[in-house]
Amino acid sequence: MLIVSPSQDFLKTLPRAKLPDRADFKFYGLHHDARVQAWNTAMAEGGRLRDELADFVERPDPARLRAI
Secondary structure (H helix, E strand, O other), X not given: XXXXXXXHHHHHOOHHHOOOOOHHHHHHOOOHHHHHHHHHHHXXXXXXXXXXXXXXXXXXXXXXXXXX
């Protein structure tokens, strides 16, 4: 079984160093532009993660896998 999960290094690239969630509405309050910007940044980084996964699927590298 292969479980795909973002690394801690990836999470550090995201706003507030975490995956966005509904709690962001509470954190940002009425600062809607800041919340939208944070979510857009997270979406862009998610696209980068998607591209890395697609690259791995095309050219598997067992050295990138970690046992859990």
